[in-house]
Amino acid sequence: xxxxxxxxxxxxxxxxxxxxxxxxxxxxxxxxxxxxxxxxxxxxxxxxxxxxxxxxxxxxxxxxxxxxxxxxxxxxxxxxxxxxxxxxxxxxxxxxxxxxxxxxxxxxxxxxxxxxxxxxxxxxxxxxxxxxxxxxxxxxxxxxxxxxxxxxxxxxxxxxxxxxxxxxxxxxxxxxxxxxxxxxxxxxxxxxxxxxxxxxxxxxxxxxxxxxxxxxxxxxxxxxxxxxxxxxxxxxxxxxxxxxxxxxxxxxxxxxxxxxxxxxxxxxxxxxxxxxxxxxxxxxxxxxxxxxxxxxxxxxxxxxxxxxxxxxxxxxxxxxxxxxxxxxxxxxxxxxxxxxxxxxx
Numbered sequence: 154x155x156x157x158x159x160x161x162x163x164x165x166x167x168x169x170x171x172x173x174x175x176x177x178x179x180x181x182x183x184x185x186x187x188x189x190x191x192x193x194x195x196x197x198x199x200x201x202x203x204x205x206x207x208x209x210x211x212x213x214x215x216x217x218x219x220x221x222x223x224x225x226x227x228x229x230x231x232x233x234x235x236x237x238x239x240x241x242x243x244x245x246x247x248x249x250x251x252x253x254x255x256x257x258x259x260x261x262x263x264x265x266x267x268x269x270x271x272x273x274x275x276x277x278x279x280x281x282x283x284x285x286x287x288x289x290x291x292x293x294x295x296x297x298x299x300x301x302x303x304x305x306x307x308x309x310x311x312x313x314x315x316x317x318x319x320x321x322x323x324x325x326x327x328x329x330x331x332x333x334x335x336x337x338x339x340x341x342x343x344x345x346x347x348x349x350x351x352x353x354x355x356x357x358x359x360x361x362x363x364x365x366x367x368x369x370x371x372x373x374x375x376x377x378x379x380x381x382x383x384x385x386x387x388x389x390x391x392x393x394x395x396x397x398x399x400x401x402x403x404x405x406x407x408x409x410x411x412x413x414x415x416x417x418x419x420x421x422x423x424x425x426x427x428x429x430x431x432x433x434x435x436x437x438x439x440x441x442x443x444x445x446x447x448x449x450x451x452x453x454x455x456x457x458x459x460x461x462x463x464x465x466x467x468x469x470x471x472x473x474x475x476x477x478x479x480x481x482x483x484x485x486x487x488x489x490x491x492x493x494x495x496x497x498x
Contacts, residue, residue, distance in 0.1 A: 155216035162211035231300035419487035433478035
């Protein structure tokens, strides 16, 4: 396996620059997830590492060598795409063996690698089947197996679960996590789903408009987001933001700090607790309750019209329109500059 080092990476299409000087260090054996909204550049960055997109300037190094001018097939990477890209006329075995045959790998070595990968992915019984006789999750495992047999230095995953239903996404996500533990491989994974990012990653890279907003462990990004964008992107439901005129009259004595007109205060829905009116930092009129079994999402609106959500173990006994008061532990408040969006320490 190998590390990946990216320095001042720029990508332009004509006069339009889409990646703006990205710097990133991915350690040998790390599972790193690129996450961000559509159009943020995460797939473009992955394809530049793979060699499928030209680099306008900057460098990509895999291990000790810069690979800017190295062909994709020679970079020691294997990519798993959103679409399975399996050959429909070939069996599972032949699909997994195809790249090795093209590389003129000896037949005995091909057989060993294919059967070993099939064992890891629990698809031994499907080797003689054609892709059309497999479920979506099984096809994705075949695509992953085709990557494993190449014995790459780096695995690249481009939204591999997007075409699966909810149950299969959870199952396949667990299989990818277990695969990483077994192989101890360097893996780079692209997704727009922050839940996937939080559950899979050793390290998350949050991207916006071709720039890296923050790099850190899932818990780092959750507990100390660098800016308001990361704060709202990481966590589900997203963080609530309040301006000074949203706060309850008693907030001055109950909040951990004063909120100026140029700042916003963030509270995660799961950290807000019902309290007495004289202990409140935020108050809102009940709009809607989503009862989801193990918890309820309570939708409210402040008197100034700001909508926010509170995640509660049990739905409130209040009626629609009733005013409910909330506060939180002082260590769980977040403050950001309203103009720059940067976190206040």
